[in-house]
Amino acid sequence: MGELSELFVPERIAVVGATEREGSVGRAIMENLVEDFDGEVVPVNPKYDEVFDLPAVGSVGDADADLAVVVVPPHVAVDVVENAGEAGVSNVVVITAGFGETGTEGATREQELTAVAEEYDMNLVGPNSLGIMSTPNGMNATFGPENATEGSMSFMSQSGAFITAVLDWANDQGIGFKDVVSLGNKAVLDEADFVDTWGDDEDTDVIIGYLEGIDAGREFIDTAREVTSDTPIVLVKSGRTDAGAQAASSHTGTIAGSDEAYEAGLEQAGVIRAESVQELFDAARVLENQPLPENDDIAVITNAGGPGVMTTDAVGDSRLSMAEFTDETLDTFSETLPEEGNIFNPVDIVGDADNERFREALDAALADENVGAALVLSCPTAVLDYGELAEDTVELQEKHDKPVAACFMGGERVTSAEEVLTDAGIPNYFDPARAVGGLDALARFRDISRREYDDPVEFDVDRERAREILSSVKGRDDTRLGVEAMDLLDAYGIETPQGDIVDAPADALEVAEGIESDVVMKIVSPDILHKSDIGGVKVGVPNEEVYDAYEDLVTRARNYQPDANIIGVQVQEMVDLDAGVETIVGMNKDPQFGPLLMFGLGGIFVEVLEDTTFRVAPVSESEAAEMTEEIDSAPLLRGARGRDPVDVEGVSETIQRLSQLVTDFPAILELDINPLVAAPDGVKAVDVRLTVDPDQL
């Protein structure tokens, strides 16, 4: 595949299916391209000699183009792309619909398309795409009614209609774009490709997008991590809710992964996830234009007390805090502000403040080393000129090179001032909460851009032994494993209670005698899932009862299911659950992100309170540590209510070792360690359940 960036800088574009027919897509694209494109446009259509006064050629092979835009009917589209490939055209945008989104026939056609693109190593956008744009060279290769104005956001969308709507709105708001891509069915190029390309693009300052699914989750995470060290990515990933996921599935046929996986994956990727269109653009606009704050403390300068309080609430809701000014700044305020004012944050310069007082206060606040960013908040008064205030705000933002947000509250009085602010990259909002939201996004991206991603630790494990244990399911109908797989954990260095599985009562006694405490005994049979329900578990068994207990367990199992495959009985050290905290570490497979790790406290915490956290595997040491910190019940691990803190590092290490296990063996479809008992002196995995796909071994 040629460099993907070349997609946006073609010199000659072949429009295959170009026409002047009213209402046709081929006409719309021709019109859009002819209007502004700096390069040459070559209509391809054997039916015409020329289209819009441009000489037409009969086939894409004759166009000598470096980008082909394909608008022919679906049944010939694959051939056209193949022709383009033969002719050495390495960039193709397939507008044509009627592929994967329409059923079996379309899906087959889409597979053919992918195969052709791979054969010729092509950058292929679509099919079922609105097209692409790039503003520096005036290329509008879409059939939408809107063109983008130039800017430094690059925008991808899995909905073409959303692009159309955004462009119309954005033109009104003074928001511009560098490149725009309608992803369509993503037969070849997907979100990770564009993130990668735009990350290297000097003209792209922010990457934004609307996605309904992410095709290859882990690849996306790794790509986005690199990019977000200097370019912010803000995405709406829809289908967040159950109802939304169902709607997404019927819209683009996206097989919804769980939103837990997206939430975890996007967070791990360093992506700022917006929950609404408004959040998307509120964040993107400041990220496009403003410097990052050095700290999270903001100064609010206002001529109105009430809105100052509302703003402070919004700060309280965010990751930001109200700055505490240095004595020097407070002295300045004391000298310059009237007595009724407030020299502390929010700084109330009072309703009779003129522009000079506003400017001086903002200047002093921005000069304060404790202040990371400032918010200029004003209500209309007779003595204040909004236009001048806007100019002062812009000038002081530049002078101090700190981010500044504006909340000039008003309507008509604000319009021209708002333009001054917007031109300088300072969006203005009527609602203080939105202005605060912008500063919050800047602080968030500062943290993301400075993240150090540590590689997952590679523990020394016994991979071969693990493979053997997993292979025990081969040839079986039921591919679930239970306590008989405790050794799997052992092979990966996850501590388990002392004990063993035996198949004779005498052996059971021997094992029990080697264990200091009384023992727990459990029937081991792949055919008996709910052991407790049939009396298949005995706890606190003293040595003298072990022999009888063995016989009894086997009898019960036989009575329950005469043909059950009984592997034997597990004889295990009693782990004192009261001495520690029960936790659960689990994994299931997400269709987009692969193995998704879960951590939570056992019992009610997971089952009733749903207090859980997720990460896409493999996880690094710091990611595992975060998991143990971010659940609501985390204080219970750290000695809440006078108890000794448990071995949290041991928990974190268990998560990492499990992460390594499930990454090494994609055959493990799901796995739960429940409970993993975390005590002050260490952790022990008491029980395990997993499901294995023998075909992947």
Added chain:
Amino acid sequence: MGELSELFVPERIAVVGATEREGSVGRAIMENLVEDFDGEVVPVNPKYDEVFDLPAVGSVGDADADLAVVVVPPHVAVDVVENAGEAGVSNVVVITAGFGETGTEGATREQELTAVAEEYDMNLVGPNSLGIMSTPNGMNATFGPENATEGSMSFMSQSGAFITAVLDWANDQGIGFKDVVSLGNKAVLDEADFVDTWGDDEDTDVIIGYLEGIDAGREFIDTAREVTSDTPIVLVKSGRTDAGAQAASSHTGTIAGSDEAYEAGLEQAGVIRAESVQELFDAARVLENQPLPENDDIAVITNAGGPGVMTTDAVGDSRLSMAEFTDETLDTFSETLPEEGNIFNPVDIVGDADNERFREALDAALADENVGAALVLSCPTAVLDYGELAEDTVELQEKHDKPVAACFMGGERVTSAEEVLTDAGIPNYFDPARAVGGLDALARFRDISRREYDDPVEFDVDRERAREILSSVKGRDDTRLGVEAMDLLDAYGIETPQGDIVDAPADALEVAEGIESDVVMKIVSPDILHKSDIGGVKVGVPNEEVYDAYEDLVTRARNYQPDANIIGVQVQEMVDLDAGVETIVGMNKDPQFGPLLMFGLGGIFVEVLEDTTFRVAPVSESEAAEMTEEIDSAPLLRGARGRDPVDVEGVSETIQRLSQLVTDFPAILELDINPLVAAPDGVKAVDVRLTVDPDQL
């Protein structure tokens, strides 16, 4: 006090302090009043013969006015108001600042003002107010730069600047008002008064407000409850966060009650609390104009799949759900929509939909009995006329009399269509989440307006015995009570474990012998707060050890503090904590709302997870029941994880009895029953702590 509604319909307004002096407040008010007011304006100023060509009088007594607006300096303002009172002017707006907001002298002046107003039974707004407006008679008695346009929202604000900002913005957005009040320092009239008045005002469809505090919480709740049976109230109460509360305190001197109290009180009052300015107006606009939905199921009709998914997410985030259409409606969609469309909700009528297809689909959806409201969601296309779509939307909304929200996504293309929608009371948003938010507010208000408020149950209690127990703190330095006050609970019918407090070991034994189980023994002394720490608690004491245990407890207490006042030893039935769920029922006093009840599960649930709920007392049966339902850990009361459900009704009754106790005795400053053990067969209050103010007994 005359009817407060008269404040807004004066015939003659005296402006005391009227002047033509440039830049003065007296001039600004005169200008605003003269411009539009239907009645007469009488300037009052002994220095002038006329002001703005109107003949001036020397004193308010000579003006024969029914409303006086006072803009004289603070030191004469009280006298002016008194003169007005003597002259029989019953409505006064005090613009003058320099009262309670400025320190001791001002506070005294404000008390004088209140006294005068009360003496003459006056409706007094302010002091320190921007003024008031009423649009039907063109009265703008403020000194702000903006006038309101006519509408049916009435608006009160504790910030004058916020009014100014809102009016400028609202005029731009086509939002009008009936009355507007700048509350100022609320020396006489406060939010409850205006809620009450506007609730009876036929021209007010929605009451909105910005408040930093509510003066008399319980009164406000009772007033608002009546009003919200037909008039919605939407409020921003700022100071939600700690930082915000601090800022509010420095702005208006509001002593912040806890936000838990406001959250509970506003909910109990039926007020819709907005967290931001945007939320305030998004809710108010639909409530002003649209009918209430009969159910929570909404239909989304769209020509764009992607935005349809985003909208569905927003529905998932709200109290609403996506409607399931009847077979009849599905048949209609099947016949009229193209194959690529989606006949299920969100209904995708596809990008090539023209106006007719849109209209037919919306008509069918609104006709469906399963549909409570509809959202029209569209992206710009070549075949769709937005203006026509707006007209169809308005027409169909009226035809079916169901609420409709609009999300016509776009900028310039939408402007004129947006006007058609706005004029018909259908606000249009670019972000689908905001359109959904509007419908959500309608559904919320429907529930509020249909609420039945049951009166608190009056239990048969022994009030005199309770008074006696509480009175035991009289004359003591330490007014806290502990287990020695268990009888207080008993007097109010709250079940406590069997047992008694005794002051001799033989008596201890006698009590213990009357109890079936082993007993718990605790030292009882107001001087020993943390009994456990000094070994002052013994659990599981069998009868044969009771005598020695008594001696030992007293010895330990003496050793710990030789001069401690030792009342004796409590001998109590052992309550099996494992047989039930530990809960906490508590109360503390909020400065605005009075007794605030708290409920939560004991131990980690309250202390680590902060899983609590609050209500302002007194509570009714249904409010108490809600408290037991709305905590996250509520399932644990109802038999989660295979346990028997506990006596939740007993818990609810305990909350109600405690509510009655703290309402009967305002002297109880705080009280905690911890734990209240809730078992399947009943509840028992095992321990209690309270603080009493003897002066209120």
